[in-house]
Amino acid sequence: MAKHDFGYFFHEGVSNMFSHGFMSFAAIGITVACLLIMGTFTLVAVNANELLVTLEQENEILAYVDDSYTETQARALQSQLEAVPNVASATFISNDEAMESFKDEYPDEELFQDLDPEILEDRYAIKLVDLEQQSETVEAVQAITGISDVSHYEEIAGGFVTVRNVATVVCVALIAILFVVSVFIISNTIKLTTFDRREEIAIMRMVGATNGFIRWPFVYEGFMLGLLGAVIAFFLQWALYAAVARGVATNDTLQLIRVIPFSQLWAPVAAVFVLAGIVIGVGGSLSAIRKFLQV
């Protein structure tokens, strides 16, 4: 393609877009909707995942050692615990240490200050590799002789795992459907242009224009539609994300959730939006003119 052709194709493509203002508007609109829904579910999934990682790092399960064990016996369990699959680390906490931290937590409660450490059990704080397999790990730890009880917070972890999994599934399904719909609408918009320009195309064919030459303006039209959709979707996504993040931050019951700031996410979001927009646009235009160029 010669350099002077680029300007021509680009100009033709853009003027095609304006000759069907309403359809172009619809095509951009559907692309924006597609990207926005896709982006929203992806960002929810990303945040749920981030929370899971944090939970995995912070959340520990406590394994209590049988009362009858001496401290030396209790410490001997360390290697057994670390041998359990999915255990990242096991830290021994003697009943003395446990009492100290208990007292520190409630410094104003006179009642607790004189307690005998013997009423508490020696314990292990265990961190997990994968929170999703928490219940299996808990069972395995419980099965070790000398471990009397295990405490854990399965509900919270399970909740986040569910959110992440649902978001991922919905995400994939929606992206697939919306992608097809967007390509279809853009394809129809460009079919209108090809219909409008059928005389011109017939003449170009008659004078010996190659299919490539005839195709380019329509490819640019699709490209521009997709790109514009991506840019608009990006800014809407930004606004939406910022609003939701603010809502979460100021809501007392959602204090637990830490939302990743958009400043950390904008680059991949922009890249994915632009790429997806271009794929949708160019894909739509190619499917519109494929039939047209045969014969």
Place this chain on the structure above:
Amino acid sequence: MIRLKDVEMEYDNGTKAIQGITLSIEDGEFVFLVGPSGSGKSTIIKLLTGEVEPCAGRIMINGFSVSNISERQIPLMRRTLGVIFQDFRLIEKKTVYENLDFVMRAVGASPKEIRKRIPYVLDLVGLGKKADSYPTELSGGEQQRVAIARALVNNPKTIIADEPTGNLDPERSLELMSLLVKINQLGTTVVVVTHEKDLVNRFGKRVITIDSGHVINDSVGGYVGGHIHG
């Protein structure tokens, strides 16, 4: 140079449009192709421009074998042809200049070539001052001259005119035909499909008469065969 050898053409609906035509047109010739409606004239045009493929026989056009041409070669073959239609087929949204500009771009001409060639061709057809007019602002004769300019602008070896005077009054028809003769004298092969007997007789050129898919006469001079109508 155009060669047809034992060409047969049958459409999918069973119409036998061409039933064994052999003919040859040399470079630089001026030829009238005449015959009544439904005689197969239009099919010959379609065969020459590569819109349809023959069922049998061989077709050679300006060095391309059209009967077994590849998809990629068709545009190159068409660049050796300039086609003119009865209904002009100009783009109404474009000016005269733009109508020529876009067909030059379509075959990859540079802006510099375009700026040089278009005024020359418009002068040749006598429309030097109409470059910025729109087709709807022009008379039928002028529009057809724009179409001729468009056919010429890419410097084809052969001009094929399909009933070029069909929409023009007799005086304009004569002017137009004289213009085609002038173009032929500048070196371009010209094939004119028509059924206007009087016009053909005035020029004393080679006339190929077709009827029912056969060549029934090929001679220099007048319109032979009395059963021409349509």
